[in-house]
Amino acid sequence: MDKQVLEEAFKFHGHICWASAAGVRAGLAALRQLGVRRTGTSGELHCVLEIGENHGAQCFADGVQYATGCTLGKGNIEKAGWGKLALTLIDKKNEKAVRVSYKPGRHKAIAESAFMTKRGQGIPPTDIPEKEAMEMAVIVWDAPEDEVLIIGPVHPHAWGDDFGEIMGLIPCDNCGELVSRVYLRVVGKSHMCIPCSGYER
Numbered sequence: 001m002d003k004q005v006l007e008e009a010f011k012f013h014g015h016i017c018w019a020s021a022a023g024v025r026a027g028l029a030a031l032r033q034l035g036v037r038r039t040g041t042s043g044e045l046h047c048v049l050e051i052g053e054n055h056g057a058q059c060f061a062d063g064v065q066y067a068t069g070c071t072l073g074k075g076n077i078e079k080a081g082w083g084k085l086a087l088t089l090i091d092k093k094n095e096k097a098v099r100v101s102y103k104p105g106r107h108k109a110i111a112e113s114a115f116m117t118k119r120g121q122g123i124p125p126t127d128i129p130e131k132e133a134m135e136m137a138v139i140v141w142d143a144p145e146d147e148v149l150i151i152g153p154v155h156p157h158a159w160g161d162d163f164g165e166i167m168g169l170i171p172c173d174n175c176g177e178l179v180s181r182v183y184l185r186v187v188g189k190s191h192m193c194i195p196c197s198g199y200e201r
């Protein structure tokens, strides 16, 4: 597979690791199964990631974001919070979806890599040569797909109507910073951002 895609994904992610490589492969496989391309807008695809908080290998999520174009900023990605390395990609227009999950078919080789051996000895990742990190990441990248991914069937997935993007940024009467109009709160005669308003949400 094209290593340039992987290198660009690592640049976006911030470091070289097996989990983000797995995320890129999973995201690309989901696009292929649905017959769609990486999205540049919020209207086409929606992704549900099964990762949670504060656990290893959440790097998977950045690989998925890079591959699919579903990103935090566009609001077309969300976390289910189950602590699993899997995603469901939804084609909103055609109302179909596919689930792809990481299969640990090469996990022993990853665990035995020079990089992981050093991590096990308590060496911080920044002190391990990039070459060794790359050797670990390509274990996932170069593996046959059926050893690192489980790809479910493409299935119907109802979507319905999006509310659409709510336009308009208005300055908070208290701090003067711009706020999306739907997030302004009324305090007496003023319109304030949530932190200034004292409301929780």
Ligand SMILES: [Zn+2]
Residues within 6 Å of the ligand: 013, 015, 016, 017, 019, 020, 059
């Ligand atoms: Zn990572």
Ligand SMILES: [Zn+2]
Residues within 6 Å of the ligand: 172, 173, 174, 175, 176, 177, 192, 193, 194, 195, 196
């Ligand atoms: Zn404010």
